Amino acid sequence: MSSYDAIKDLWEEKRSFTRRGYFGALMSVLLILTLTARLIQLQVVQHDYYRTRADDNRMRLVPVPPVRGLIYDRNGALLAQNLPSFVLQIVPEQVDDLDATLARLRRIVNLSDQDVARFRERLRKTPRYRPVTLRTNLSPEEVARYEVDRYDFPGVTVDASLVRDYPLGAEASHVVGYVGGITDADLARIDADQYQGLDQIGKVGVEKSHEDQLRGLPGTKIIEANAAGRPLRELNYHAGSPGQNLYLTIDARLQHVAEQALGELDGAVVALDPRNGEVLALVSKPGFDPDLFANGVDNATYHALLDDPHRPLYNRALLGIYPPGSTIKPFMAFAGLEEGTLDPDKPVYCPGYLNLPGSSRRYRCWKRSGHGELTLERAIAQSCDVYFYNVALALGIDRIDQALGAFGFGHVTGLDIGGERSGLLPTREWKRRSLHQAWFPGETLNVGIGQGYLTVTPMQLALAVSRIAMRGDGYLPHLVHAIGDPVGGRITEVAPQRLPPITVKDATIWDRVIAGMEQVTQSPRGTAYGIGADAPYAIAGKTGSAQVVGVAQNVGYQGAQRNIELKLRDNALFIAFAPADAPRIAVAVVAEHGAEGALAAAPVARMVMDQYLLGKVLYHAPPASATVLPAPDNDDGDEGGPLPDESPPAQNPNDAPEEPAVPPQ
Amino acid sequence: MNVTVITAAPKPILNWSERLERWHLDLWLSVLVLAVCALGLFILYSATGESVAMVVSQAERLALGLGTMLMLANAPPDFYRAAAPWFYGLALVLLIACALLGAHAKGAQRWLDLGFMRFQPSELMKLATPIAVAAYLQSRPLPPSLPTVLASLGLIAVPTALIALQPDLGTALLVLVSGLLALYFGGLKPRYLALALAAAAAAAPLAWYKLHDYQRERLLTFLDPSRDPLGAGYHITQSKIAIGSGGLFGKGWLAGTQAKLDFLPEAHTDFIFAVYAEELGLIGVLLLLALYAAIVGRCLVIAMRGQDTFQRLLAGSLALTFFVYVFINIGMVIGLLPVVGVPLPLMSYGGTSMVSLLAGFGILMSIHTHRKLLAS
Missing domain, CATH: 3.40.710.10 (DD-peptidase/beta-lactamase superfamily)
Structure with missing residues (x-):
């Protein structure tokens, strides 16, 4: 092709190539040995460390909240019990457009303006990765409608849980008291380990004074979860102990x-x-309706109770x-x-x-x-x-x-x-x-x-x-x-x-x-x-x-x-x-x-x-x-x-x- | 006599090797490549979360790649040498077109939308560059003089730069390596090599400022994975956990937790080696490395048996580029190298690289099966 062709030394080129080919092969072998050495380091020498890391990744220690103890009067009538309830919750960080989600939820679940107002108040006080309750006591029909459409609602969950209920309502409100959400002030004085998985604490009355007996001890379970934190299966279960039942002297x-x-x-x-x-x-x-508090009272209602000239939250028998x-x-x-x-x-x-x-x-x-x-x-x-x-x-x-x-x-x-x-x-x-x-x-x-x-x-x-x-x-x-x-x-x-x-x-x-x-x-x-x-x-x-x-x-x-x-x-x-x-x-x-x-x-x-x-x-x-x-x-x-x-x-x-x-x- | 030319009367008894050579296929290379591809599909099923659809899709690409390989194996090597300028020119035009009007995909202009399919010209360049350099050097006295070296470097630098600007650092690196390897096999003098390395070292700080943020981040993270454990370092950390937790014998097929539970990102593409190592352990990894080494070895044998300088340089370049491919991917996954987007050859999920790799093997087979008896 060109004038240099004449002086090409084909035999020398082939010998040179062969030399360099062997050198390339040698280098390849050395590099493969490098990879092998590193893999032995990872898979044999450090295997235990990485196995632990892998288990830490996938296993989550999940608290199992104890069932709160019941409260009876002297004749065995229930003063405080736990009722099963379907709770609609939203994890804010998993929802792209909260307003749109709420609007769509309104079509399948009955949501009052008060529910939404209460939800927004809780939203402000809760870290974005924690679920926030939107409604409690969903009807079976509402749960069924949610289940049909659940894939349209990322970040929205319906969980069965127990909600505290006070059959006597206001009549025994000052004796029995009520439970409410754990506040920062509560957190400062309680042992958080004992509230694993719980979000309520006794606020007033027997619910407060006998909190330790009523609460019980949380258990734990180990579940396998994926990178998104979604639980996949249970690996281990360790039951806690349920709260103690209280028998009051009250008739x-x-x-x-x-x-x-x-x-x-x-x-x-x-x-x-x-x-x-x-x-x-x-x-x-x-008295006052303690169920209001157990379900999470909204600010307006709470302040109405505080501002009521008859002072319903004030226990006259002990404080008056x-x-x-x-x-x-x-x-x-x-x-x-x-x-x-x-x-x-x-x-x-x-x-x-x-x-x-x-x-x-x-x-x-x-x-x-x-x-x-x-x-x-x-x-x-x-x-x-x-x-x-x-x-x-x-x-x-x-x-x-x-x-x-x-x-x-x-x-x-x-x-x-x-x-x-x-x-x-x-x-x-x-x-x-x-x-x-x-x-x-x-x-x-x-x-x-x-x-x-x-x-x-x-x-x-x-x-x-x-x-x-x-x-x-x-x-x-x-x-x-x-x-x-x-x-x-x-x-x-x-x-x-x-x-x-x-x-x-x-x-x-x-x-x-x-x-x-x-x-x-x-x-x-x-x-x-x-x-x-x-x-x-x-x-x-x-x-x-x-x-x-x-x-x-x-x-x-x-x-x-x-x-x-x-x-x-x-x-x-x-x-x-x-x-x-x-x-x-x-x-x-x-x-x-x-x-x-x-x-x-x-x-x-x-x-x-x-x-x-x-x-x-x-x-x-x-x-x-x-x-x-x-x-x-x-x-x-x-x-x-x-x-x-x-x-x-x-x-x-x-x-x-x-x-x-x-x-x- | 193991050289076959089309003869009028076929021999009545042919061994497997000979039967395949009638199709211009190399027995050893075919078996090794198919073995790796089979392992790839096997582990891909696990890495995709047991997705049959994705395995089938990958198998389709494999079939397309094997078809391409067969086709390229049947063209004589002289055709590649003759076509080298045209091929290189076409690939270059497509790269420029891609830069000008390439459709955005993943934030990078890598794809050219041809209407009926999307196409990555940079993959074409992985073959066009070594072919062009080999063909050019064939026409020059070797070892190359300085002007020849500079001309070759020009042939390499233009596509490398275009691809690096896309930005696709991984492919650019491979194109660069394939060209340099052809130059190396052409007898590049060690002093030029040293000069090139010195120049590269001098250019490094300049390159640093030219890098995209995410590329810099990857380099920094490579140097210290703990500096951003949830961001860029996450890939490497999770990958090392996957591999290390696999141990000697692995957790068993479909039993890897790191990939199954989504802790390992890109599990079925760039990081499929981590899934493999997690589930099949060091034993499985050594088998895979042995297969890769055998492929490289067979390719080097083919290269050494090449009948002219073009064939040898091209085959040698393809052989070692394949090895570099493997080395960069595994080195990255096990934390020896920074994270660059290089898939594991023949195993990672994805179309174009599979086809271009198998095309490369097709050219190697062409070189091996078109040998003529030479007068010695």
Whole structure:
């Protein structure tokens, strides 16, 4: 082809090629040996390491959430259970166009605007790779429609799960409480290992206090999953243990009766078995629907509950602090008798008021015309303020504090669900510390009739009256009487815990106090004769009413209560136990703005006692209506009549009740 | 006498080798190539998640490739030498056309849409370049002088650059290697080789700035796979886990977890070797390496028996290019080399490379079966 052809040395070219061919072959062999060496390194030397890495890749340790324990009442009625539910969830990061997906889901699943709003709220708080619940309780039809179209909905799942359900709804809401989503605040205090696979935690009530027993322990399973995390098969299963079942001391029927008996009034009822401290009923009204929380409450509903002036989320029985009013009088009588400053048989003259020496101020009796001459039992029965001004004056605040403290005032009772407040038992020391003032004798008088700084919770009142019923004995109030293991069915009783008894020098002291309290319901002049007259068992009780707002001195007071605005009316209180000679139930009732203890609170207690002792409610009171009150019998009222030198604070500012800080979900 | 020319009367008794040579096929090469292809289909079934459709599709391409191989084997080597300028020219025109109006595919302009099929001109160049260099060197005194070397380098550099710009670094590399190997077999003096290496080293920093981001990322990741374990390093990490966890005997066919559960990306294409190593273990891997080595060996034997310089240079270049192909892919999958898009020859799922590889074997067989008796 070209001029160079002439000088081509073909033999040399072939020899050169052969040499280079062998060299190429040699290089190839060396490189193959390099590959082989590397493969031996990977597949033989490091095999164990890579096998572990491969297993780590494909195996996922998945928690198996335990089934939460059930909650029963004392008769075996369910208070909290788990219902199977189909839950529609969305994993946000697996969805391209969330709005479009929601719009298409609306065609096959019934989605309310509220569902979507709630979903969007949860969406904001959840990492994008975690499923977010859109709807619970899908109907079988909705599940079927989803299953048909499921491949059109990447990132959307329907899972069968258990949802907490509260059959009694609002009636037992404050006792049982509810579960809600685990928040960051919860995470800070719990052991996250024990919540593997769980997304709810007890927030309030028994659900919160007995969380550890109810929750159980999560199990684990090892599943094989692909790179996308989709589980393919189960390799290993290790069962956890289900939560324990709780048997409460609550009687659901009694709870219902108490709740109904309050009618339209806000308030609290606590009923105890004085013989062992079992809480038979614990009502705070109004209640709330706990199922709302178990299903994940939305912000609007939650804030509506928070802003409700009736404060449904607020457990009045444990957190509500009220001036005890005249219900403190039996305890004052006890204190006077025990300290020997009160002679029960010595008549005291009540002119309708008391003047303290050196003061022009009149401390009035609720009965402006005066009670005349009274001894102890009649003074209790007719709730004479002047008599108890004298009792208080003779004791002095220090001895009063000591005696009332023995009954549990000023401390939490130690109820097993916690969440209590201690109220306030005012002492000289307290006043100096808090108000930087000395104690004034007039304040002792106010304490003597349950006004002034003294505040108590309904729970404290119930425990205190049960100790009178038991003549000094007492038991720690409790709501859980047995814990059942669902595996094997073993039930462990919780033994009642005895409190240090209140000892007396002379046992007749109890007789005198209890006789006075029996007179309250049995004497025609007793302030609660209306509920005691026809009762087939003897009731020992005490009415009380406590001022919500101060009423200026000399303003006509008696009778005015019926006509003034509801929220300005006094709180009505009643404490009682029955039967008086062999007590089986002790009750404390606070009816907010119920005006007078005998009118609003005493019938509630009577109905609760009827239900418990007789199995049915015999008493049919004129309804304790919030709007129409019957004209009072003159002696039937027990109006908190003192006009102290300063208006007693209805609630101490340092101890103001507040809502439990429970975030939604 | 094992040289066959068309004779008037066929011999009554022919052994297998002779029967095949009547079709211009080489027995050893055919058996070895078919053995690797069979292993390829076998492991492809597992790597595709037991997809019969994909195996059938690959088998169809294999049939197309074998047909091409048979056709090319029947053309005499002189035809390739004569056609070399035209072939090279056509491939170059198509490459330029591809650069100008190539349809976008995977972000790279590699494909030329001919309406009835899509076609990768760079695959054509894998054959056209060594043919052109071999034909050119055949016409020159060897060892090549400096002008001849520079001219050859020009023949190699133009298609390499065009393909690298597509950007298809893997194919560009193979085209470069095939041309350089022809030059090497032509007797390129060691000092030129050293010069070329020095020039390459000098150009490396410049090339770095010319690389695409993802290409740089691959190189960096190769140097340190842990620097991006979920991104670019993920491929290599998962591949090494697959291979290492296979151990000596492997997890068994269809029992590899890395590919089955989608941890191994590109399991049926560039990373099919990892699936093979995971399921069949070191034993299976050594068998495969032995088969590849035998193919390269047989090709080198064919090259050494070539009857003129063109045949020898072309056959030698094709033989060692095939080996480089294998080495780059396996080296990449086991973490010895950076990740470049080079499939495992005869095994990876994909059309064009299968056809061009088998076409190369067809040319080798043509060289081997068209030998004439020469007067010595």
